[in-house]
Amino acid sequence: MVYTVTAMFITKTEKIIADKFIKDGYIILKVEDSKRLRKLQNFIVKSISKNTKNKKSNLDILNSYYMNKRNKDLNQSRLRIYNNINNNQNFRKDFYFLAKHGLDAIVGNELVMQNKINLSIQNPNDHSSLLNMHADTWSGDSPYEVVVWLPMVDAYKSKSMYILPAKYLKKFQKIFLKNQSNQKYLYSKLKKYFHWLEIKFGEVLIFNQTLPHGNIVNKVNETRWSLNCRFKSIFSPYEDKKLGEFFEPITIKPATKIGLKYKLPS
Amino acid sequence: MKLKLRGYITSRKFFDERVPQSVQNLVIREFCKKINANYLLSATEYYMKNNHSILKKIIRDDLNKNINGIVAYSIFQLPDEYFSRKKILSEILKKNKIICFALENKIIKNLEDSENIQLIWEIKKKTIISNNFISKLKMYV
């Protein structure tokens, strides 16, 4: 697919971000506020361990989580922490501010944000929390959306995720048409083109969810913890994920507020 | 032993109806509770029109495992065309598995049940055609 860009009244930094995002389908940035990041990580650590006298660092507690949690009980714990996160009033706001300028450059500055932040916990050798290769648009997300993916630990190799860069989309289309219901076939044919993302704690990934992506069984001897959430421009088209039930506005500007209320004098 | 059923929902409209994915899952969850089955996380069908790749994948991969069948949100998520539906239903039954439809409260265990589903489908199709016809007719009255 060829993307053509017309109006370009943007700063140098925005251009670097935009070009990289279009070419590769993702960008990894430093989080914009490390205090907020710590706050989110502390919140999660407190959700799993009430023992405040624990001498271990947050990273150690999260990475070694698999040692005390059997894979079979993992989803129940994940749901409990997910509910804690989404019942917290400030969590989403803090999350947004970690990637605000990146989102400004890629999506815009009047945004809707997914109502719920997703949490993924992947223990080593756990087959139950796999996300097969997919694009979010295949299950009703709008192609105008991006995903912000935030690791709570260092993510690398199979402890991370993969994505197919935009330049391989034509190849993908051909292969997909041949056998779209066979994930194993698709994965094996496309494997060589994937980018495996290495994202350290302290960095944030923004990616194009229309590109095929996914993860495999985590073979690294550490648990992966990551959060993800979708953003799109308020007035861009919606597909199955609707305003209200899935997204809510987070940055409505004054001119839009005025416009929404405006009536011609009569 | 408790039945283990794989959930199946759709991300697109069917017969011009749209049900949020979260609501489809709720209905499925309630249904499973009622029939005392274990509900395994739903797979979501592709957004592309007339595509049933995910349903086919479940039949091919999941039904070979220790899973007793599928629990779909509605019978109207099956393919639009009679023979494609028949093929899907009979493949499930051939594997000695079942398919349930949560909204319509139906469990398909044999050929007779599956013919019943086909009948409901065909009636629905015909009523849509006749509703369209009647609304056109009204323009002349």
Ligand SMILES: [Fe+2]
């Ligand atoms: Fe995804």
